[in-house]
Amino acid sequence: xxxxxxxxxxxxxxxxxxxxxxxxxxxxxxxxxxxxxxxxxxxxxxxxxxxxxxxxxxxxxxxxxxxxxxxxxxxxxxxxxxxxxxxxxxxxxxxxxxxxxxxxxxxxxxxxxxxxxxxxxxxxxxxxx
Numbered sequence: 001x002x003x004x005x006x007x008x009x010x011x012x013x014x015x016x017x018x019x020x021x022x023x024x025x026x027x028x029x030x031x032x033x034x035x036x037x038x039x040x041x042x043x044x045x046x047x048x049x050x051x052x053x054x055x056x057x058x059x060x061x062x063x064x065x066x067x068x069x070x071x072x073x074x075x076x077x078x079x080x081x082x083x084x085x086x087x088x089x090x091x092x093x094x095x096x097x098x099x100x101x102x103x104x105x106x107x108x109x110x111x112x113x114x115x116x117x118x119x120x121x122x123x124x125x126x127x128x129x
Contacts, residue, residue: 012067013066013067014066014067015067015070015071015072017072018072019072020073022050025073025075026048029046029048029075032046033046039123040091041087041088041091041123041127043079043080043081043083043087044077044078044080045077045078046076047076047078048074048075049073049074049075049076050072055072055074058074058076059071081127084123084124084128088119088123088124089119092115092116092119092120095112095119096112099111099112099115100112
């Protein structure tokens with residue numbers, strides 16, 4: 001079924017004046033945040049734009065393409081590499097609790113040590129410039 005959907009996709013060049021409901025967009029964005037990312041870092045922010053003045057500015061930034069000029073709303077994905085340290089700390093805290101809740105007591109110390117090395121040493125090295 002996914003193969004059929006992908007084989008028969010099409011690009012939309014003009015949007016009808018009737019927008020998708022805000023509730024539907026919020027639901028789609030919530031689902032998008034469940035997509036896996038490298039090491040669960042989720043270094044992005046999503047912005048649902050409906051303000052007409054801002055949509056005009058975005059359309060200009062999109063080189064006045066018809067898809068942008070006819071859109072009643074846009075979703076902008078912004079990557080935030082500068083948030084890697086805060087995200088790594090939060091994930092490490094989650095992982096510590098996860099190990100304590102779900103690992104046998106005799107394996108917890110090593111697993112926590114491995115998570116600490118990964119999120120405290122490797123992640124900052126990988127994401128810093």
